[in-house]
Amino acid sequence: MSGEVIGIDDVSLTYHAANSDVHALDNVSIFASEGEFVALVGPSGCGKSTLLKLVSGLLSPSSGAIRVNGREIRGPTASVGVVFQSPLLMAWRSILENILLQIEIRGLRVQDYRETAQELIQLVALEGFENAYPHQLSGGMQQRVGLCRALIHDPDLLLMDEPFGALDAMTREQMNSELQSIWMKRRKTVLFITHSISEAVYLADRVLVMSPRPGRIVGEIKVELPRPRTVASTETLEFTHLTRQVRQHLNTEEGIG
Amino acid sequence: MxxxxxxxxxxxxxxxxxxxxxxxxxxxxxxxxxxxxxxxxxEIPEYLLPAPLDVVVRLGEEWRRLADECLYTLQSVLLGFSASVLIGVPLAFWVVCSRSIERMLMPFLVMSQTIPKVAIAPILVVWLGFGILPKIAVVFLISFFPIIVSTIVGLKGVENDMIDLVRSMGAKTPKIMLKVRGPAALPQMFGGFKIAICFSVVGAIVGEFVGSDKGVGFLLLTSAGDLDGSLIWAALFVLIAMGVILFSIVSKLERLLIPWHVSVRIESTTAYQS
CATH class of the missing domain: 1.20.5 (Single alpha-helices involved in coiled-coils or other helix-helix interfaces)
Structure with missing residues (x-):
């Protein structure tokens, strides 16, 4: 595939727990091309986060291959930025220093990235907070800092693991709309993991549905709603139709529907 | 605002x-x-319990001698405590880096703590002589344990996600230690330092009790022998002052080094929230 950024090719993962083997992922294949926003929905414990750890190189698959930008992943790679559910900011670092952590750890020249950091801070509307400390910020603001930190080294791929799962509903809605506008400006390839169906449909170009453990991809729904999507677009018939489709895939897998 | x-x-x-x-x-x-x-x-007799004012008067009379003894004791406290920090902290880092080191080292650490320091102080005197060395050794033995234990707790107390995050940036163990676990452990480390500095004063006195002709411990021993109530209490006052001052120096350092931690912050936590 041309312009393929993520290539998860027939990946399975079995890990050894206390006294039994856990089959976490079963022949999962996901491909995403440049600039595509892919959301992954599934029940909790289906291996969504495991998949993300595989792509970021924190785990290796039992079988199959994972490529980012055509290069097979063997350990953490240079071209990925990760956002977790909790902001994971370091209490002893200012906002700016937290963002630049990515640069420090990767051994890049911090001086070269100060300007980029400032741009990102403006992008997420946190001007004036550069020298504040995490405890002085609200949860939503903290997560925006986490987003800046994931973007500072201009990665090809942004991995997000339920990034807004811990926020209240209103902040979450706002963060979704901000993420969309940031994505529209920067056009990164995004792999977004969530258990919220409407969030997935609102944000993604394509929604993939995962089954309970062992995780498999059981459905793929293309979302062709025009952008920028707004709260109004979540109230359209088409939106409802799409969320119903996703829900059906989830339900058949869980034996409810 | x-x-x-x-x-x-x-x-x-x-x-x-x-x-x-x-x-x-x-x-x-x-x-x-x-x-x-x-x-x-x-009407408590002076040899049992002197009035505070008498103690203060005695402090004034004997200040030169008390200061001398105090400086001697302070030396072993500071040297022993410094040794504890300089050995305990790196040892804790080592233990956290390697499971095998932890498995092999921890039994010895715990065993070393179950031995009463008073019991081995005489052996230390036999080994190290009557100088300041056995006192420093007792201070070290008594104060390195809280430092190493609390540092280990602090270093280990980092969320797994945080470690995953920096690993996803390509960090290996040394960088994780330096940039994540180390700073995150500072609050617990200071908890250990605070306990250790107080223990250090106790350790120095124990060391001096066993074999010394100098120091506040020696003064306590001889003045108790003379039933000199006000001198005993003057010596105790000096000891208390030493402990309090050392403790507050450690607390000051804590405030300087970890202004970000909940235990140290005094300003409103929501200063910037909108």
Whole structure:
């Protein structure tokens, strides 16, 4: 595939727990091309986060291959930025220093990235907070800092693991709309993991549905709603139709529907 | 923010600071007054318990000698404590880096703590002589344990996700230690330092009890032999002052080094929230 950024090719993962083997992922294949926003929905414990750890190189698959930008992943790679559910900011670092952590750890020249950091801070509307400390910020603001930190080294791929799962509903809605506008400006390839169906449909170009453990991809729904999507677009018939489709895939897998 | 709010906040911070000093001073003053009253009312003889004022007078008379003994004791406290920090902290890092090191080292650490220091102090004197070395050794033995234990707890107490995050950036163990676990452990480390500095003073006195002709411990021993109540208490006052001052120096350092931690912050936590 041309312009393929993520290539998860027939990946399975079995890990050894206390006294039994856990089959976490079963022949999962996901491909995403440049600039595509892919959301992954599934029940909790289906291996969504495991998949993300595989792509970021924190785990290796039992079988199959994972490529980012055509290069097979063997350990953490240079071209990925990760956002977790909790902001994971370091209490002893200012906002700016937290963002630049990515640069420090990767051994890049911090001086070269100060300007980029400032741009990102403006992008997420946190001007004036550069020298504040995490405890002085609200949860939503903290997560925006986490987003800046994931973007500072201009990665090809942004991995997000339920990034807004811990926020209240209103902040979450706002963060979704901000993420969309940031994505529209920067056009990164995004792999977004969530258990919220409407969030997935609102944000993604394509929604993939995962089954309970062992995780498999059981459905793929293309979302062709025009952008920028707004709260109004979540109230359209088409939106409802799409969320119903996703829900059906989830339900058949869980034996409810 | 309106300026009147800032003024109010500045005032309340200043008030908190003033109370930080005023309240403990008042508590101690009240305790001393009760003590004086008790000595008077119950007519307690001086060799059993002198009145605080007598102790203060004695402090004035003997200050030169007390200062000398105090400096000697302070030396072993500071040297022993420094050794504990310089050995305990790196050892804790090592233990956290390697499971095998932890498995092999921890039994010895725990065993070393179950041995009463008073019991091995004489052996230390046999090994190290009558100089300052056995005292430093007792201080070290008594104070390195809280330092190493609390540092290990601090280093291990980092969320797995945080470690995953920096690993996803390509960090290996040394960088994780330096940039994540190390700074994250500082609050616990200081908890250990605070316990250790107080233990150090105890350790120095234990060391001096066993074999010394100098130091506050030696002075305590001889003045107790003479039933010299006010000198015993003068020596104890010096010891208490030493402990309190050392403890507050460690607390000051804590404030300087970890202004970000909940235990140290005094300003409003929501200062910037919108």
């Amino acid at each position: 309106p300026s009147s709010w800032n003024v109010f906040k500045a005032n309340s911070v200043r008030r908190e600071r003033a109370l930080d000093i005023l309240m403990p001073v008042m508590a101690v003053a009240v305790a001393l007054m009760l003590w004086s009253a008790a000595v008077k009312v119950f």
